[in-house]
Amino acid sequence: MATQRPDLPTPPGRKPRRAAPARQPLSQDVIVDTAIRVLDAEGLEAVTMRRVAQELGTGPASLYAHVSDKEELRELMLDRVTGEVVLPVTDPARWQEQLKEIAHEIRRVYTSHGDIAKVSIGLIPTGPNLLTIAEAQLDLMRVGGVPPKIAALAVDALGMYIDADAVEDTVYTARLGADEDAWEHFHRYLNEVRAYFRGLPADRYPNIVGMVAELTSGAGDERFEFGLDILIRGIASYVDAPPSA
Amino acid sequence: MATQRPDLPTPPGRKPRRAAPARQPLSQDVIVDTAIRVLDAEGLEAVTMRRVAQELGTGPASLYAHVSDKEELRELMLDRVTGEVVLPVTDPARWQEQLKEIAHEIRRVYTSHGDIAKVSIGLIPTGPNLLTIAEAQLDLMRVGGVPPKIAALAVDALGMYIDADAVEDTVYTARLGADEDAWEHFHRYLNEVRAYFRGLPADRYPNIVGMVAELTSGAGDERFEFGLDILIRGIASYVDAPPSA
DNA sequence: TTTAATGAGGGAACGGCGTTCGTGTCAAGT
DNA sequence: ACTTGACACGAACGCCGTTCCCTCATTAAA
Numbered sequence: 001m002a003t004q005r006p007d008l009p010t011p012p013g014r015k016p017r018r019a020a021p022a023r024q025p026l027s028q029d030v031i032v033d034t035a036i037r038v039l040d041a042e043g044l045e046a047v048t049m050r051r052v053a054q055e056l057g058t059g060p061a062s063l064y065a066h067v068s069d070k071e072e073l074r075e076l077m078l079d080r081v082t083g084e085v086v087l088p089v090t091d092p093a094r095w096q097e098q099l100k101e102i103a104h105e106i107r108r109v110y111t112s113h114g115d116i117a118k119v120s121i122g123l124i125p126t127g128p129n130l131l132t133i134a135e136a137q138l139d140l141m142r143v144g145g146v147p148p149k150i151a152a153l154a155v156d157a158l159g160m161y162i163d164a165d166a167v168e169d170t171v172y173t174a175r176l177g178a179d180e181d182a183w184e185h186f187h188r189y190l191n192e193v194r195a196y197f198r199g200l201p202a203d204r205y206p207n208i209v210g211m212v213a214e215l216t217s218g219a220g221d222e223r224f225e226f227g228l229d230i231l232i233r234g235i236a237s238y239v240d241a242p243p244s245a
Numbered sequence: 246m247a248t249q250r251p252d253l254p255t256p257p258g259r260k261p262r263r264a265a266p267a268r269q270p271l272s273q274d275v276i277v278d279t280a281i282r283v284l285d286a287e288g289l290e291a292v293t294m295r296r297v298a299q300e301l302g303t304g305p306a307s308l309y310a311h312v313s314d315k316e317e318l319r320e321l322m323l324d325r326v327t328g329e330v331v332l333p334v335t336d337p338a339r340w341q342e343q344l345k346e347i348a349h350e351i352r353r354v355y356t357s358h359g360d361i362a363k364v365s366i367g368l369i370p371t372g373p374n375l376l377t378i379a380e381a382q383l384d385l386m387r388v389g390g391v392p393p394k395i396a397a398l399a400v401d402a403l404g405m406y407i408d409a410d411a412v413e414d415t416v417y418t419a420r421l422g423a424d425e426d427a428w429e430h431f432h433r434y435l436n437e438v439r440a441y442f443r444g445l446p447a448d449r450y451p452n453i454v455g456m457v458a459e460l461t462s463g464a465g466d467e468r469f470e471f472g473l474d475i476l477i478r479g480i481a482s483y484v485d486a487p488p489s490a
Numbered sequence: 491t492t493t494a495a496t497g498a499g500g501g502a503a504c505g506g507c508g509t510t511c512g513t514g515t516c517a518a519g520t
Numbered sequence: 521a522c523t524t525g526a527c528a529c530g531a532a533c534g535c536c537g538t539t540c541c542c543t544c545a546t547t548a549a550a
Contacts, residue, residue, distance in 0.1 A: 026499080048535085048536065049536080050536070058499070058500065059502090060500090060536095061499075061500055061501080061502090061539080061540090062498080062499050064537095064539085065498055066498095069537090069538095070538090121409060122409075122415075122416035124438060126438065126441060134453060138453065139451075142452060148456050148459050149459045149471075150471070150475070151459070152456055153468060153471040154475060155460070156468065157406065160405065160406055160409035160410065160472070161405055161406065163409060164366060164367070164409045167367045168405070171368070193369060196371065204377075204380070206380075207380050207384050208380050211383065211393050211396070211397055214393050214394045214396070214397035214398075215400070217397075223398060226394075226398040227398055227401065227402040227405070229479070230395070230399060230476060230479035231402070231475060231476065231479055232479070233479040234475035234477070234478040234480075234482070237478040237479070237482060238475075238478075270527095271527085293506085293507065294508060294509080298529095304529045305529090306509080306511090306529050306531090307528050309508095309510085310526085311527095315508065
């Protein structure tokens with residue numbers, strides 16, 4: 001950083017001011033901002049107290065005045081990120097499509113922020129942004145005629161599916177950093193898996209061997225869409241009466 | 246440890262034997278065994294190289310002759326655990342029920358082994374035990390008349406759902422150790438969440454406020470069963486023709 | 491205007507982590 | 521009897537989250 005030179009005596013007529021003359025004053029917001037910048041650039045594992053502090057030109061101890069915990073910082077990051085999700089205006093005629101749109105949107109936001117989905121998994125959503133999303137989903141299912149109990153569980157199941165997919169996505173994207181040949185490595189690995197499946201004993205694993213193509217095909221988007229379709233169909237199967245509003 | 250005293254000369258007539266006289270000879274199997282014992286007792290976070298080594302009465306460096314990585318150890322643990330899953334014999338008439346039975350069985354095994362589900366998430370299943378499970382699931386869907394492409398994706402979606410549910414389950418079970426009053430703490434927290442939901446502005450979150458009971462009810466088992474039902478219904482909705490065999 | 495209280499900032503340290511290096515030790519092969 | 525090679529492991533490196541405690545700018549009270 002070299003903003004300080006303690007080896008030189010203070011010149012006369014100049015009071016020895018604080019170390020960093022005009023740095024931003026360190027608040028929860030700027031900490032979360034910085035943490036997300038590190039997350040985007042190097043993944044969730046790189047978001048350590050020390051790293052964030054260093055990025056702000058200070059020591060790790062300074063963060064604990066604004067954030068109680070590393071866990072709290074992670075949850076704050078998640079809430080900040082979920083604020084980027086854009087929700088549609090409920091259209092009763094398209095409730096199933098809109099449910100899918102929301103899922104795709106969440107996935108888009110998650111996968112654009114490294115491994116952040118890992119924070120979401122196994123966390124009861126209480127942040128305002130996540131609540132707004134849940135509200136939109138519940139609204140769509142209400143106008144679609146899904147029974148309340150089913151709708152409540154569907155929010156849960158959808159969330160789990162989106163989280164798990166996003167995590168899976170980023171696991172293989174983030175392997176070996178975001179170097180240019182990460183894709184090549186991934187494809188190499190996928191081909192290894194394919195060869196491994198094909199080479200399995202056909203008498204013990206007839207279905208797997210016979211379905212290698214189906215099991216290993218599908219880029220992230222397509223696979224996600226299919227799984228989503230299964231879920232939405234399942235949800236829709238509970239609809240008895242048409243919506244009233 | 247103090248099993249050795251290099252500062253004293255070796256007494257005559259006694260060859261200075263190895264430190265530990267008759268310890269088990271350290272193999273990949275005993276390492277995985279020990280790791281799982283720690284996992285069961287104190288959770289996945291406690292499974293560190295040092296901890297496992299200590300449990301075996303040795304240093305962490307010794308493990309690296311049998312296990313390349315902590316990550317590899319985790320995957321070996323997962324594979325060992327999935328070996329406990331008991332699979333039904335395919336009965337075409339009950340393919341949907343049996344698909345559910347498998348899911349429940351996996352969940353039972355996972356939740357009986359601490360946070361092990363965290364390892365499963367975002368990992369292409371290549372271990373023999375996980376492959377056997379996938380084979381059974383594919384077989385059930387084949388006889389059920391589910392199109393191969395859908396079946397392949399369904400295996401994935403089911404796995405994600407089971408993993409995510411098991412993780413969520415253990416997150417709140419494992420909070421504050423497995424002390425006797427962990428449940429009480431959990432219920433206290435759940436009541437806080439309920440009160441928080443009820444206190445939300447009803448104009449912005451009408452559905453959430455109106456569905457507090459549905460959203461926060463359901464012990465793990467019931468919730469899991471409902472989500473599973475949604476998934477199976479979705480899968481079944483793709484069945485066009487009845488099975489041939 | 492002076493003084494006292496407040497509380498954020500941050501240097502240093504503690505205990506623990508994954509992993510590597512180099513050395514020691516022993517059993518099997520020659 | 522000697523070599524060799526695989527395994528065991530003490531020690532160390534560079535990380536980590538978190539806490540202790542002192543410095544010091546700011547602010548409220550006198």
